Each structure stands twice: as C-alpha cells, then as structure tokens.
Amino acid sequence: MQTVGGMTELEYAFLFALKKVNSLELGDFQPFYNNLPVDPYIKGNYRRRRLSRFIVTGNQLIKLPHGYLFQSKDYNPLLGDVKREFAELDDALIELDSFRSLVLAFSDSCKLHPEAEIGVHQIRTTCSPESFGNPAPEGIHQDGTDFIGIFSVDRDNIQGGETHLYTAKKEKPVLSKILYPGELLLVNDHDFYHFTTPIKPQIATQGIRDVFVLTSPSLLTD
Template identity: 55%
Template sequence: MLELQRKDFNCLTSYAIENISSINVDKLKPFFSNLPADPYLAGNYRFRRLSHFQISGRSIIKLPHRPLYQPKQYNPLLGDVVREYAELDDELIKLADFQRMILEFFEFCELCSTFKEIAVHQIRTTASPEQIGKPAPEGIHRDGVDVIGIFSVNRERIEGGETHLYKSKNDSPVLNKILNPGEMLVFGDGEFFHFTSVINAISKIGGVRDVFVLTCPGLGSPNDK
C-alpha cells in the first residue's frame, strides 16, 4: 500500500495522508466544546453532531436533516438502529476553514465516487483517569460508503487513538498512524477496513480527541432496511 498525495491517488490500492496547512484548526476547536453526548453509547465518553451536504462546483449546500442508519453487516454494535444526532452548528458551517476541509475531501471523492453528497460527523471522544475512550467501539469495520476521510482537529492530554487500516480483518494493519491536528487520512471504504484504538488520559483532568469523519455519500437512511 502506498501513502500518496491526491494527484497520485488510486482508489483501489492507496490511501492518502495530507497535512492541510491552509486550515486553521484553532478556529474549529471551540465548536467541539458544546457537542451533545452520544445517547446510543454507554459511558458518556463520546459526543457527536452530524450534517449532510451537497457539493455543486465549489459551493457547499446543506441538506435537510436526516437520521443515521447502518445495517448490522457494517456496524455490529449499533446496526439496524435509527440514530438521531443534532446538526452541526450554523456558525461552524459558515467558517471558510470548515468549508475548505469539505472541498479538500471532495477532490478525492471525485476520483472514486459518482456521489456529490458528503456527510460530516463531528466527534469528540473523551478519557478520564477512571475511564478510557473508544473512538471505534464497533471494532474493525467498514462503513458501507465509497470514500472516508478522518480530519484531526485536536488531541489534548491523551495517549493512544492510533488509526489503523487493514486489507482484511484477519491481516496485520497496513497503516498505524496517530493523526495529528491538521492531518487528514483519506481511503476507499471498499478497499480498507478501519479502526482507531482506545485513548487514555494522561492528566487528572482528562483528555479529548476531536475529529471530523467525512463520508461520501452519507451513511445510509432508514429506507435501506
């Protein structure tokens, strides 16, 4: 497997890691402080919002609200559950840095998908001295989309949270990478399984891992049942 930039990206064989210096993560960080708790996971360690967007040229059009749905074959933990999450903050969506992130991701999507729709999951995973945080509680998995991007916004007072890509669930990972703020990992969901290891707090006040997970297209609808 090759770590490549966009111009050399092959949807069937490669993944890409970009350090997007044009995005100021400090402008994105404040919007992770008011995320609602994910009501579908026990432990109160993950917080989340979700919105869908249509891309038309260089324009980003917010789509009407819809829930999240994945079949059991993709999510053994929460598959076949219709999940409702609050929409992303309007002020976040207006930010040029946020829109730049979506358009950077969509350039990969144009190479690998015919869809013009992007789902953006805004996720904070927390850890404390008493409790680990699980960025991927469903284990090694696929999402059932064409392309996935993980953009790191913030890591504070934690260790762990290493993202892995696999060609199959039984193989050793072809990528082991802690994504640092400003880095985006992009890969074809049909070619790689993915997983992110648990995070542990290294401070008494706890720590956080803040990411945007982008998918092209969105992760299904209840009508897929």
C-alpha cells in the same frame, strides 16, 4: 520501495492517502467542540457528536435536510439496523471558510461527482483517569460507504488514538498512524477496514480527541 501486503506503497496510494490540509485555521473549530451533545447510542458518555449532510456545488456547500444515520449489521455489529438521530452541525461552524475548505478538500481529493452527498460527523472522544475513551467501539470495521475522510482537529492530554487500516479483519494493519491536528486520512471504504485504538490521559485529568469524519455517500436517510 517498501512493500506492504504484496503491494508497493505507491500502489496503496491509490487506495488511501494521508495529506496535510494547510489552508485551515484549526482554532476556528475549537469553540464548536465544547457544546457537542452526548452520543446517546454509546454507553459511558465519553463520546459527543453532531452530524449534517451536504453536496458541493462549485466552491459552495449546500446543506441538505435533516436525516437519520443508518448502517446495516453487516457493517456495524454494535449499532447496525438502528436508525440513529444526531443534532445538526452548528450553523456558525458551517459558515466558516475553514469548514468549507475541509469539505472541498475531501470532495476534490476523492474526485466526487458534483452532486455526491457528503456526511460530516463532528466527534469528540473523551477519557479520564478512571475511564478510557473508545473512538471505535464497533471494533475493526467498514462503514458501508465509498470514501471516508478522518480529519484530526485536536489531541489534548491523550495517549493512544492510533488509526489502523486493514485489508482484512484478521490481517495485520497496513497502516498504523496517530493522526495529528491538520492531518486528513482518505480511505477507499471498499478496500479497507479501519479502527482507532482507545485513548487514555497522559496526566491525571481529562483528555480529548476531536475529529471530523467525512463520508460519501453520507449514509443518511430521510
């Protein structure tokens, strides 16, 4: 068995996992990426974003009141200690069976407590021939949560956008993977740093990378 960083791939499987979520209709999500508001906290207008938080009760999602995203500078040197506010996810998106299945897949895979709070970030990163898009402008980082899920919804006309996991910032990545539509990467945030490389178009027109990022705890405050 291949060894990475002194640990076997099997041992690493307890710390991160890549899975294909086959029960989702990815096309259900597409209309909801076309009306995302621009992320006002990032220069360049290349990132669009919404954010809501939930708990799972049985097989149902309970949406929690609006909150503010907050991370310390220890985790986010670019926007740490800033109370950030984003528009809520579209109600029609939340009602989709595919959306519920995605959140349940994250909760079940991470074996979350039934009352654990889950933050769901809906993010589109764009690029053009004149400007690259940067999915992780804060660089190699941790989020300051317990578990992270990165779910790929769409990649259109882009190169790059490769997700890396590291055991330390100055080490080589133990995982380098382009996440293709339908793939969900689950990460223990205590054990890994993560980063996604910039994107650029394959041909001279706009390119997009659409993802959901799920975290538990949600990192949202009232």
